[in-house]
Amino acid sequence: MFDVDIKFEDICVNNIEEEDLRELREILRDKKFYLNDDELREIYLECYMSECEIFTKILKKGKFIGVFRGRIEFKSSNMIWISYFYINNKYSLKKSNQDILMNILDYFSHNFGVCDFITGVTNSEKDMIDMWKNNDFRTVRINKEFYSDKDYKEDLMIMKKYNSI
Incomplete structure (x- = not known):
C-alpha cells in the first residue's frame, strides 16, 4: 500500500489498518455499494499487497469519519485514479468535504508530482457529481451502461x- 500521512487542522488521513475494517464497515453500512466483511477484507489485502494502491481512513479529532481510496500511477504525467471518496453524513458539511478533498489532492500534487486526478461516478449520484464539479473535475467520457444486468x-x-500542480 502506498504510504499516506496527511495532517491539517483537526484532520488526519492515514493508511487503513486491518483493525480499522470493522469501523469502516459501520460507516459504509448505508451506502449504495455496501461490502460485507469478506469483501472489505479482500479489498484491504489487495491494497495492502500493492505498492501503488491508496486506501486511507479520514479522522477528525481522532474519530473515523471517512475514506479515500485510489491508485497512483507514475507515468509521463503522474496521475491518481480515485475509486472512492466518502465522508460520513454525520460529520460532513459541503465546505469541509471540499477542504478535505482538496488537501488530499494537494498532498499528492506537491509531494509526488501528481498532475491528473480521475474518478468515475454513476449518473444517479447527483450529489457526488456536483461535489466533483465544484472541485474543478470535468466529464471526459461517459461509459454507457457500464453497470448492467437484466434489471x-x-x-x-x-x-x-x-x-493540479
Whole structure:
C-alpha cells in the first residue's frame, strides 16, 4: 500500500489498518455499494499487497469519519485514479468535504508530482457529481451502461481534474 500521512487542522488521513475494517464497515453500512466483511477484507489485502494502491481512513479529532481510496500511477504525467471518496453524513458539511478533498489532492500534487486526478461516478449520484464539479473535475467520457444486468443499467461518468500542480 502506498504510504499516506496527511495532517491539517483537526484532520488526519492515514493508511487503513486491518483493525480499522470493522469501523469502516459501520460507516459504509448505508451506502449504495455496501461490502460485507469478506469483501472489505479482500479489498484491504489487495491494497495492502500493492505498492501503488491508496486506501486511507479520514479522522477528525481522532474519530473515523471517512475514506479515500485510489491508485497512483507514475507515468509521463503522474496521475491518481480515485475509486472512492466518502465522508460520513454525520460529520460532513459541503465546505469541509471540499477542504478535505482538496488537501488530499494537494498532498499528492506537491509531494509526488501528481498532475491528473480521475474518478468515475454513476449518473444517479447527483450529489457526488456536483461535489466533483465544484472541485474543478470535468466529464471526459461517459461509459454507457457500464453497470448492467437484466434489471439495472447505469452509465459511468469519467471525470478528470487537470494540471493540479
